[in-house]
Amino acid sequence: MLSYDLMTLLDKSAVEPSMALDENGPGLTRWTYSWQASEPVPVLQWLTGFKTAEQFYFSGKSGGYEAAGLGQAMVISGDSQEKAAAALSSLWARHPQAMAFGGTAFEPDQKLSLEWTDFGPLRFTIPVVELRRNGSTMELAFNHFSDQNLTGAEAKAALQDKIRDLEATRTKSEHSEETWCSREQIPSRKGWNAMILNALDKIKSGVINKVVLSRKMILTARESWDAAPILARLAEVKDDSFVFFYKIAADKAFFGRTPERLLKLEGRSISVDAIAGTRPRGRDAGEDLEFEKELLDSPKEMEEHRIVSRYVEEQMDKIARGLQTEPRESILKLGALQHIFTQHCGELRNGHNVLDTLACFHPTPAVGGHPAREARSLILEWEPHRRGWYAGPIGWMTGEGAEFAVGIRSALAEGNRLHVFAGAGIVEESDPDSEWLETENKMQTITRASGLSPQKGEC
Numbered sequence: 001m002l003s004y005d006l007m008t009l010l011d012k013s014a015v016e017p018s019m020a021l022d023e024n025g026p027g028l029t030r031w032t033y034s035w036q037a038s039e040p041v042p043v044l045q046w047l048t049g050f051k052t053a054e055q056f057y058f059s060g061k062s063g064g065y066e067a068a069g070l071g072q073a074m075v076i077s078g079d080s081q082e083k084a085a086a087a088l089s090s091l092w093a094r095h096p097q098a099m100a101f102g103g104t105a106f107e108p109d110q111k112l113s114l115e116w117t118d119f120g121p122l123r124f125t126i127p128v129v130e131l132r133r134n135g136s137t138m139e140l141a142f143n144h145f146s147d148q149n150l151t152g153a154e155a156k157a158a159l160q161d162k163i164r165d166l167e168a169t170r171t172k173s174e175h176s177e178e179t180w181c182s183r184e185q186i187p188s189r190k191g192w193n194a195m196i197l198n199a200l201d202k203i204k205s206g207v208i209n210k211v212v213l214s215r216k217m218i219l220t221a222r223e224s225w226d227a228a229p230i231l232a233r234l235a236e237v238k239d240d241s242f243v244f245f246y247k248i249a250a251d252k253a254f255f256g257r258t259p260e261r262l263l264k265l266e267g268r269s270i271s272v273d274a275i276a277g278t279r280p281r282g283r284d285a286g287e288d289l290e291f292e293k294e295l296l297d298s299p300k301e302m303e304e305h306r307i308v309s310r311y312v313e314e315q316m317d318k319i320a321r322g323l324q325t326e327p328r329e330s331i332l333k334l335g336a337l338q339h340i341f342t343q344h345c346g347e348l349r350n351g352h353n354v355l356d357t358l359a360c361f362h363p364t365p366a367v368g369g370h371p372a373r374e375a376r377s378l379i380l381e382w383e384p385h386r387r388g389w390y391a392g393p394i395g396w397m398t399g400e401g402a403e404f405a406v407g408i409r410s411a412l413a414e415g416n417r418l419h420v421f422a423g424a425g426i427v428e429e430s431d432p433d434s435e436w437l438e439t440e441n442k443m444q445t446i447t448r449a450s451g452l453s454p455q456k457g458e459c
């Protein structure tokens with residue numbers, strides 16, 4: 001598979017019958033091909049073998065499935081969720097399996113800071129080439145969008161031109177260690193402490209009972225940055241996390257490995273995670289169990305978790321029926337951290353689309369706070385940086401299903417800079433030093449994969 005060129009694969013693919021061209025006007029033409037792979041196809045390696053400006057990747061929990069996209073056939077962006085939903089629904093009326101990769105900003109209604117402007121408040125890409133692996137089933141699709149009437153042959157010729165361009169970007173990626181030459185903390189440790197003390201005041205005075213405050217670290221590399229080795233390291237750890245990568249320009253990508261599912265839709269079945277309350281993993285089984293016990297016995301961690309879980313339950317009740325909560329308050333073990341975890345499932349009521357369902361849950365108090373409105377406005381007032389897409393919904397959707405994760409344990413790569421984000425839930429018992437440490441541990445998901453160890457990297 002890796003060695004097949006895209007042109008050969010296009011020749012094996014069939015144009016979607018009778019939907020090849022919109023007889024009444026312009027639209028998407030789509031070719032598909034699926035097969036059973038006797039050997040697992042390394043989807044991420046295939047993707048990063050290209051150096052295309054637009055690249056997309058999402059893997060299900062524990063790598064259960066993978067979806068990748070290359071190039072840009074069509075982009076749906078802007079600040080209107082309704083317009084985006086209408087564009088997607090007309091696309092899916094003819095091509096229900098066309099996959100849109102993307103997400104939204106944490107605060108789609110707020111102005112974005114410069115480094116995030118290209119992402120916009122909402123952005124979804126339908127790639128030129130889509131490759132999916134589900135178990136041993138592989139599905140490949142090619143998409144060509146035209147705003148003019150094209151014959152089938154014209155559409156194919158235009159697609160072949162794009163494929164030639166994509167093929168020309170194939171390179172062998174060098175798995176070299178990244179060297180970072182400077183590191184900046186925003187806010188500083190002092191600023192962080194002040195922010196947490198402010199939050200504790202608001203909690204004491206009853207304005208809020210939880211707020212999730214974040215910080216970022218900017219790493220600057222000597223040379224320009226290569227995603228392939230970082231992504232490969234992120235995907236190496238097979239824990240209950242999603243790996244995502246949304247690259248929209250040669251030097252701009254948002255990526256991460258997050259444990260938190262915001263939404264999974266299969267037909268009308270919906271599930272949403274509540275994850276909050278954190279401890280590190282132990283150095284051995286005994287210490288690991290101690291941390292687990294500490295989490296389950298801590299009223300502070302349990303309260304932090306229940307605020308999220310109750311909120312998800314309330315929101316679920318508004319848009320779904322047949323609600324189930326399973327597992328409830330169990331422990332989710334990740335590579336370096338463990339969390340309290342509850343999963344909420346149900347059947348989505350008619351009349352809801354993916355985007356309004358996402359808006360119903362986002363932001364959960366795992367990344368915002370409670371009450372939501374007050375917590376969000378304090379985040380905007382206190383955090384010295386703009387979150388951009390950090391902690392926003394990130395994932396994929398088709399006309400038949402969707403999966404979105406919460407974009408935490410994440411970073412924005414921008415030129416030779418990497419903006420690494422992490423946040424922590426602040427409740428009554430919180431302490432600034434432990435919360436700093438917790439965010440440090442959370443950032444390690446990215447810093448370890450980036451090759452930066454605490455001792456090196458300064459210049």
Ligand SMILES: C=C(O[C@H]1C=CC=C(C(=O)O)[C@@H]1O)C(=O)O
Pocket residue numbers: 212214260275276277278304339365366367408409421422423424425442
């Ligand atoms: C906001 C983050 O984590 C959230 C998700 C799980 C546990 C959390 C906590 O225990 O504070 C946070 O609410 C982050 O990783 O940036």
